Amino acid sequence: MKISKYLIIINVFFLSCKETSGQNIGNKHSDPSPKIEQLIPKDHKIISQEKLDIDGDSEQETVITTSDSSATTSYEYWFKNGKLLYQFSYPSGSINKKWLVNLDDDKQNEIIRAQGYEDGVDYAIYDIQNGKQIPLLYFNPALQDIQYPGKTFWGYPGDIKELITNADKKILVSLNNHFERDGDYIIPKDQHELPFIYFKGSTAQPDMTVNEIHSPQYKSLDEIRSLIGIQSSVSTSEQPVFSTNANFNNDHIKYRIEVLKNNSDKDAYDQKHFSLPVKIYKGDTLWKSNNHLVFDKRNSCISEGFETVAVKNNYFTIEHQDCSDYNILVSTYITFKVNGNEIYLHKYGESYFDKSNHDRSMPMKVWTEKNFGKIKFEDVTTAFLEKLQ
Incomplete structure (x- = not known):
């Protein structure tokens, strides 16, 4: 069975929908507040601004999607009460749609994304762990349309309305299919197949039916992952790539600073060097954390x-x-000072070395509290530091 990429007709859009409550997230492009705007890099172009509730507390988060100057990478900045909550990045594409749905017992929703171009769209379910998006499952989208009972269609992003689940949060899925799919798409090495995950919606292409796949059944997300070969989701997001002890405040309490592995990246080197969460423990209790x-x-x-x-x-x-x-070569230094029960940004510095001219003298640049004011550890972001430059 093939779905030919030459028959795919998809509108270029940047729409997002929250299907668990029927609330449309929207695609409004209004100017962000000055407090939020100062946390967005100056060279980024704002594509959209959305409102959604990721954690089920009825307080909506603001999500601003931007593109870098080269238009190769898109960024999502998630704000809550004016503070940066999450920062995600992914390759820019003409298709970028997401839905929120709660598939487990915590209050935080999972994110379903459809991202890519007309010649290839990746569909995946993500969880947020330590401020990072962790892919849980890549899949093929199946669509049920009440106008065509008994038929299954390919779920194009613009046709999908909501994920089909039952009262136990189990997903309608078809497994063990030998389905040949054209186009560019990701299938992780630890997945034996891309299962068909079912959605409700309205097809714009009723001739694009999906036939000869097994009858669907309801399975939990963990069951689906296990059946297609993904190992049990023991949290690997807490693996430290660096750890050191400290004796702050001379209070005879053991402090520990941990820099954690970024499991949302597939490259082994990148997992240990970019967008790493930082956690500080006071004794065995998490004291401060910052994912940015x-x-x-x-x-x-x-x-x-x-x-x-x-x-x-x-x-x-x-x-x-x-x-x-x-x-x-630019070496950056982000220095913090522990003051009682708080940690503040003390200074930010950059030193420079010309690899093509070793004799060239380049002065170091330093920004201090006089330049940026009093900022707590948990409020410092790389976007803010880039603004100083």
């Missing part, structure tokens, strides 16, 4: 990425390397 301190990948040079955390007395510094124009 370690810079994202820029592909500026082979040596870029997280380096280490240095601790001295009540200060600690997160060190990172980057490149400018491929020839200038």
Whole structure:
């Protein structure tokens, strides 16, 4: 059975829908508040601004989608009460749609995304762990339309309305199919197949039926993952790539700083060097955390990425390397000061080294509290630091 990419007709759009409650997230492009705007990099173009409720507390988050200057990467900035909650990035595409649905026992919704181009769209379910999107399942979309009872259609992004689940949050799915799919798409190495996940909707292409697949049945997300070969979801998102002890405040309490692996990235090197969560423990209790301190990948040079955390007395510094124009090696230093029960940004510095001219002297740049005011550890983001530059 084939779905030919030459028959696919999809409108270019940037729409998002929240299907669990029937509330349309919308695609409004209004100017963000000044407080939020200062956290968006200056060279980013705002594509859309949305309102949604990811955590089920009835307080809507603001989601701003931007594109970088090269239009190769899209970014989503999720804000709650004026503070950055999440920051996600993915390759830019003409198709970018999402739905929210709760598939487990916690209050936080999972995200279903359809992303790509007309010649290939990836459909996947994501969970948010430690501020990162973790892909749980890639799938093929099947569509049921009440206008055509007994038929199953290919679920194009613009036709899908909502995921089909039962009262136990189990998903309607068809498994063990030998389905030949054209176009560009991702199938992870740990998945034996792309199962057909069923949605309700209205097909715009009633001739694009999906035939010769097994009858669907209701399965939990964990059951589906297990049946297609994905190992049980033991949390690997808590794996530290760096850990160091500290003695802050001279209070004889053991402190620990951990920089965690980024499991949302598929590349082994990138998992340990970009967009890494930082957690600080007071004894065995999580004290402070920040998911937006370690810079994202820029592909500026082979040596870029997280380096280490240095601790001295009540200060600690997160060190990172980057490149400018491929020839200038940039070492960044984000220094914090522990003051009682709070941690504040102390200074941000950059040193430079010209790889093409080792004799060139380049002065270090430093920004201090005089430049940026008093900012708590949990409120510092890489977007804010880029603004200083």
